[in-house]
Amino acid sequence: MAIRYIRNDPGIAPVMETVRSPLPNRVGSVAKLKMSAAPPEQVFPRNDDPGFVYWQCREASLLALSVWEHIDRPLPRWQSQSRVLALHHDHPAGLEASYDRSALAFSRWDDSRGTLTFPGASTDAVAHEVGHAVLDAVRPEFWHSYFSEVAAFHEAFADCLALLVSLFDDEVRRALVANAPAPQQALDTANPLATIAESVAQAFQVSWDPKHPNTRARSANNQLQWVLPVTLPPTAPAGHLSQEPHSFGQIFTGCFYDTVNNIYKSLPAQDEAALFSAAETAGRLLAVAAGNAAPEKRFFRGAGAHMILADNDQNGGANHLAIRDAFGAHGVALGSSTTLAPTMALAGPPPTVTSEVASSRGLSAKTRSDLCKRIGVPSRTRITLEPMRIGATRLAKAQFQRDVRLSGIHRKLRGVVARSIDAVQLGAHGKRCAVLGHLSDGTDSEEEISAFVEGLIGAGALILGSRKQAARARRPGPDPKPSHAVRKIGSKKRVTRVRFSCLPPGLRWTRS
Numbered sequence: 001m002a003i004r005y006i007r008n009d010p011g012i013a014p015v016m017e018t019v020r021s022p023l024p025n026r027v028g029s030v031a032k033l034k035m036s037a038a039p040p041e042q043v044f045p046r047n048d049d050p051g052f053v054y055w056q057c058r059e060a061s062l063l064a065l066s067v068w069e070h071i072d073r074p075l076p077r078w079q080s081q082s083r084v085l086a087l088h089h090d091h092p093a094g095l096e097a098s099y100d101r102s103a104l105a106f107s108r109w110d111d112s113r114g115t116l117t118f119p120g121a122s123t124d125a126v127a128h129e130v131g132h133a134v135l136d137a138v139r140p141e142f143w144h145s146y147f148s149e150v151a152a153f154h155e156a157f158a159d160c161l162a163l164l165v166s167l168f169d170d171e172v173r174r175a176l177v178a179n180a181p182a183p184q185q186a187l188d189t190a191n192p193l194a195t196i197a198e199s200v201a202q203a204f205q206v207s208w209d210p211k212h213p214n215t216r217a218r219s220a221n222n223q224l225q226w227v228l229p230v231t232l233p234p235t236a237p238a239g240h241l242s243q244e245p246h247s248f249g250q251i252f253t254g255c256f257y258d259t260v261n262n263i264y265k266s267l268p269a270q271d272e273a274a275l276f277s278a279a280e281t282a283g284r285l286l287a288v289a290a291g292n293a294a295p296e297k298r299f300f301r302g303a304g305a306h307m308i309l310a311d312n313d314q315n316g317g318a319n320h321l322a323i324r325d326a327f328g329a330h331g332v333a334l335g336s337s338t339t340l341a342p343t344m345a346l347a348g349p350p351p352t353v354t355s356e357v358a359s360s361r362g363l364s365a366k367t368r369s370d371l372c373k374r375i376g377v378p379s380r381t382r383i384t385l386e387p388m389r390i391g392a393t394r395l396a397k398a399q400f401q402r403d404v405r406l407s408g409i410h411r412k413l414r415g416v417v418a419r420s421i422d423a424v425q426l427g428a429h430g431k432r433c434a435v436l437g438h439l440s441d442g443t444d445s446e447e448e449i450s451a452f453v454e455g456l457i458g459a460g461a462l463i464l465g466s467r468k469q470a471a472r473a474r475r476p477g478p479d480p481k482p483s484h485a486v487r488k489i490g491s492k493k494r495v496t497r498v499r500f501s502c503l504p505p506g507l508r509w510t511r512s
């Protein structure tokens with residue numbers, strides 16, 4: 001039997017579709033997705049038929065997983081350590097796409113003018129959510145980071161995976177090269193592959209104020225320039241950059257897209273096969289960077305530098321300029337040679353981390369005490385060490401948590417903290433322990449974290465209104481679901497992430 005599958009997104013004209021057998025189920029010791037009972041395998045002609053949405057969502061999610069495993073390695077488990085993650089292709093009414101560690105969920109939106117939109121029918125939107133789940137399985141600590149660039153990278157990584165799903169599709173590549181003015185310009189001009197979830201943007205255009213940021217689909221093919229995130233507004237009208245992670249993440253997605261393009265142009269010939277090769281190379285570098293870069297406030301720079309280090313390792317540095325120029329075009333200067341350079345010696349010997357498992361032991365009392373002083377945390381702070389090898393350098397990633405008081409931001413945040421993950425790279429310098437790369441004393445981190453939380457409030461992603469408002473936001477239905485909430489954890493009240501909510505509400509704009 002066969003099903004109808006729409007490549008990329010149903011909002012593209014002309015739509016790129018095919019009729020084919022569905023992908024086989026994932027078997028063996030790998031992460032899997034659990035959907036509701038399957039409708040019959042058949043060619044559902046309508047995009048708003050839940051039967052079509054089921055097969056489309058299944059196909060897109062399996063493709064996204066296979067692309068990730070092609071550029072990285074088989075994904076054994078989800079963040080929960082379970083092999084199974086629920087996938088709801090047709091959740092209750094709303095315009096939502098989310099990942100909350102227990103499920104990937106896509107709602108349906110009835111614009112009351114006779115059009116039903118299913119984000120679960122968009123290959124882009126589905127691959128984006130799978131991207132969040134994959135990155136959460138690989139780097140669970142990012143969930144608790146309150147640095148704008150780490151939150152934005154989560155969104156960018158998800159968009160990059162959506163982009164790669166399209167670039168790994170032979171038919172999409174053939175069309176892209178054939179429709180370009182010249183083969184070497186395949187990625188230069190506006191193209192549907194670079195634009196994320198056009199159909200969802202179209203649904204917003206019908207139902208919301210035209211200034212709502214979601215009325216314009218995000219594009220990886222952009223000229224956006226990096227600025228310090230604290231200088232941006234919490235949210236901004238369509239087409240303008242803001243601190244909101246999906247918006248700010250476009251800068252990193254732009255850097256990645258330009259990396260693919262620069263690698264493509266550096267190959268001996270430009271055709272569909274070269275485009276695949278460039279996407280595969282850049283994808284593999286992104287996978288290493290996503291796995292290695294520390295969750296620090298200048299994360300875009302760190303991840304880009306790790307792409308260069310990975311390229312030295314995998315390709316002898318053949319793509320160094322392609323990566324450097326791509327990030328430079330967006331104002332992200334990469335000092336890859338300083339990423340692992342010793343910046344200061346700590347009192348005490350280097351860590352002894354030999355096991356592949358993270359451990360809280362391995363730091364001498366002297367090294368530990370000096371490190372806590374310099375990073376500005378109490379001396380009893382738990383520090384977890386994880387061994388890493390980057391090229392020829394062996395090092396230990398030291399991770400710790402930092403409580404940032406939020407009382408000054410809002411009266412309802414009196415006594416509330418944000419517990420953010422921070423990390424330092426440690427290595428040996430002679431007989432002493434040395435900090436490799438950047439070290440923050442915490443004061444600048446506090447400013448960034450406070451600005452991030454203010455941004456959440458401004459964008460409606462953290463609701464501090466009445467209990468009624470908060471309860472309404474929790475109910476299934478058309479009200480937008482916030483990404484963060486205040487929860488009592490242990491003895492402290494904390495702002496904590498509850499989900500990646502991928503069609504952010506944007507409080508300033510109303511439904512039309």
Ligand SMILES: [Zn+2]
Pocket residue numbers: 128132154155158500501502
């Ligand atoms: Zn997202």
